[in-house]
Amino acid sequence: xxxxxxxxxxxxxxxxxxxxxxxxxxxxxxxxxxxxxxxxxxxxxxxxxxxxxxxxxxxxxxxxxxxxxxxxxxxxxxxxxxxxxxxxxxxxxxxxxxxxxxxxxxxxxxxxxxxxxxxxxxxxxxxxxxxxxxxxx
Numbered sequence: 001x002x003x004x005x006x007x008x009x010x011x012x013x014x015x016x017x018x019x020x021x022x023x024x025x026x027x028x029x030x031x032x033x034x035x036x037x038x039x040x041x042x043x044x045x046x047x048x049x050x051x052x053x054x055x056x057x058x059x060x061x062x063x064x065x066x067x068x069x070x071x072x073x074x075x076x077x078x079x080x081x082x083x084x085x086x087x088x089x090x091x092x093x094x095x096x097x098x099x100x101x102x103x104x105x106x107x108x109x110x111x112x113x114x115x116x117x118x119x120x121x122x123x124x125x126x127x128x129x130x131x132x133x134x135x136x137x
Contacts, residue, residue: 003123007035007116014094014112018104022079023095026086026116029054034090034120041095050083050093071110073102084109087117 011024015037023038023046031051036043053072061069072083080096082105092113096105 003119004035006119008037010112010116010119011035011037014108018096018100018108020097020100021094021105022097025050025093026090026120027051027093028090038095046093050091054083054091071106080105082106082109084113085117086113087120090117090120092116 007026011026014024015021023036023041025036025038025043025046026034027047027050028034029051031048033043033047036046038046053074054069057072058069061067070085074081075098077098079098080100080102081093082096083091083093086092092109094105094109
């Protein structure tokens, strides 16, 4: 993908803006890694788990009448995993320490998702049969 270096630059800038981030990954909604900055975390596995969790979250939002899924946040004992739309065909998954400012995480994650989505869309056409799972708003 022609946009990969630009996406990686965006991930690095995002980690610089939020020092409590421990990793960032851009992936297609079907689990293919586009770019990653995930020291200590295997990116292919993270992308696959992100795709699986999106599938469940989309079904949960639909079954409960919450509308289309916009983002996903998981809080564990040692921090957060947050996933945001990155255009129509990709997602941005962020790993953060427990002491991160969650409001800032959301603000920066949403903005970075929009920028990464633009980079992906400007890189070329996507599969015509592809339906987005989540969307930026």
